[in-house]
Amino acid sequence: MxxxxxxxxxxxxxxxxxVGDSADDTEVTLLELSRGGLTPDWKRVETADEMRAxxxxxxxxxxxxDFSLPGSSAAEALALCRTTDPDLPFIVxxxxxxxxxxxxxxxxxxxxxxxxxxxxxxxAAVEREIREAGSRRARxxxxxxxxxxxxxxxxxxxxxxxxxxxxxxxxxxxxxxxLFGWTPEEVVGRxxxxxxPATPTNxxxxxxxxxxxxxxxxxxxxxxxxxxxxWRCPSPPLxxxxxxxxxxx
Numbered sequence: 001m002x003x004x005x006x007x008x009x010x011x012x013x014x015x016x017x018x019v020g021d022s023a024d025d026t027e028v029t030l031l032e033l034s035r036g037g038l039t040p041d042w043k044r045v046e047t048a049d050e051m052r053a054x055x056x057x058x059x060x061x062x063x064x065x066d067f068s069l070p071g072s073s074a075a076e077a078l079a080l081c082r083t084t085d086p087d088l089p090f091i092v093x094x095x096x097x098x099x100x101x102x103x104x105x106x107x108x109x110x111x112x113x114x115x116x117x118x119x120x121x122x123x124a125a126v127e128r129e130i131r132e133a134g135s136r137r138a139r140x141x142x143x144x145x146x147x148x149x150x151x152x153x154x155x156x157x158x159x160x161x162x163x164x165x166x167x168x169x170x171x172x173x174x175x176x177x178x179l180f181g182w183t184p185e186e187v188v189g190r191x192x193x194x195x196x197p198a199t200p201t202n203x204x205x206x207x208x209x210x211x212x213x214x215x216x217x218x219x220x221x222x223x224x225x226x227x228x229x230x231w232r233c234p235s236p237p238l239x240x241x242x243x244x245x246x247x248x249x
Contacts, residue, residue, distance in 0.1 A: 008181055056084075062129060087133045090109065091114065094114075
């Protein structure tokens with residue numbers, strides 16, 4: 001299983017794209033961010049073409065958009081934002097927005113909306129949305145890495161068996177089916193020691209090696225007879241290694 005960190009991922013200073021046609025409103029927004037401890041690297045755009053060009057210059061940590069825009073709207077700005085980056089935080093900052101429109105924007109993917117006359121929680125909202133976007137991106141990367149790892153395991157010509165720290169089998173790839181003769185449905189949930197015969201001479205040693213491999217970061221190799229479906233046979237050295245958790249950034 002992959003160990004995925006959920007961290008606060010924000011550039012320093014944070015890069016904020018402001019979508020709106022008022023320089024005065026932008027000054028108020030920046031002042032409120034500063035009061036909240038954020039002094040961003042920012043850019044203001046007014047039109048869809050300017051926003052498209054700015055997004056291409058990214059990356060941006062967050063987008064703050066007015067609801068009413070010249071020849072456009074916050075909904076169109078949000079759609080453009082999502083085509084560029086589905087996880088980029090988008091916050092509506094407007095003086096004119098009804099509750100129904102605000103709910104529609106949230107359903108469409110906006111992270112929050114604030115009224116220009118009350119921006120006291122703006123910095124907190126920006127930080128929260130950036131933090132949650134970092135978590136979403138980390139999950140996406142972890143899922144992609146897990147899918148790739150699963151594909152590599154399934155296509156490997158080597159028998160690969162995954163187990164818990166207690167030795168319970170959780171995965172059994174096609175090469176393991178060919179080598180040992182059991183299907184995943186027959187072995188998943190069983191203890192891995194069932195493939196090592198319980199003979200007086202090798203079972204104590206095998207149990208020790210299995211335990212040592214679980215506790216060690218290094219691969220452990222040992223010789224033993226192993227159980228192949230219906231019979232026992234000597235086989236090449238068995239390599240055991242504890243999977244090392246990955247950090248996905």
